[in-house]
Amino acid sequence: MNYILPLLSVLLGYAIALGIKPKDKQNLKLLLAFSGSFLLSLTVMHLLPDVYIHQLEGSLNTGVYIMMGILFQIILEFFSKGAEHGHVHGHDKITQMPWLLFISLCIHALLEGFPVAHHHNLAYGIAIHHLPIAIILTTFFLNAQLNKTALMLFMLTFALMTPLGTLLSDSLPILNQYYSQITAVVIGILFHIASTIIFESSEGHKFNIAKISMIILGIVLACIV
Numbered sequence: 001m002n003y004i005l006p007l008l009s010v011l012l013g014y015a016i017a018l019g020i021k022p023k024d025k026q027n028l029k030l031l032l033a034f035s036g037s038f039l040l041s042l043t044v045m046h047l048l049p050d051v052y053i054h055q056l057e058g059s060l061n062t063g064v065y066i067m068m069g070i071l072f073q074i075i076l077e078f079f080s081k082g083a084e085h086g087h088v089h090g091h092d093k094i095t096q097m098p099w100l101l102f103i104s105l106c107i108h109a110l111l112e113g114f115p116v117a118h119h120h121n122l123a124y125g126i127a128i129h130h131l132p133i134a135i136i137l138t139t140f141f142l143n144a145q146l147n148k149t150a151l152m153l154f155m156l157t158f159a160l161m162t163p164l165g166t167l168l169s170d171s172l173p174i175l176n177q178y179y180s181q182i183t184a185v186v187i188g189i190l191f192h193i194a195s196t197i198i199f200e201s202s203e204g205h206k207f208n209i210a211k212i213s214m215i216i217l218g219i220v221l222a223c224i225v
Contacts, residue, residue, distance in 0.1 A: 108189065114168070143171060
């Protein structure tokens with residue numbers, strides 16, 4: 001399930017965007033709010049305590065690695081324009097593969113997969129996080145008239161990145177030696193992504209009852225898993 005869930009969520013989002021072509025942005029924003037809340041709660045309740053428990057004597061403070069993750073994600077978003085949290089706009093026609101966006105998203109998704117090998121429930125959080133992102137990205141590229149083959153390869157590669165990160169974490173002993181440091185960086189990435197999703201999914205950063213309900217639901221489910 002560690003490999004299958006993140007993979008299938010992107011492919012499902014791609015299929016939904018191609019087949020159903022959802023036009024109700026409000027429902028997508030509610031799904032984004034839920035995914036951000038669920039992912040943030042999993043990070044706080046499971047990943048964060050774990051890295052502090054396994055912090056090595058004499059190593060750089062875990063908080064420094066978390067801040068490095070936040071900074072690294074900000075740098076990635078300079079190139080991806082915030083696509084990791086569904087922040088894609090524009091109506092111009094795209095004539096070629098947007099390589100900076102593609103590479104930034106792939107790096108983000110790859111890093112997300114590293115802690116999954118040790119925290120299996122994170123696979124659910126990433127899967128829920130990637131589903132609305134895949135729908136939004138596919139819809140955006142369809143509207144921008146990106147070549148269908150390029151779009152399919154883009155989404156398939158994006159879908160494979162998180163399972164690849166988990167596989168590398170499982171297979172390479174050297175990554176396990178730096179598990180706490182890598183996970184702390186990923187925590188910073190997830191902190192930034194999840195908090196941005198929660199606020200950006202509201203018009204004018206205003207919260208309504210539906211949004212608050214989805215956020216609470218995400219927290220409750222994260223407590224259960």
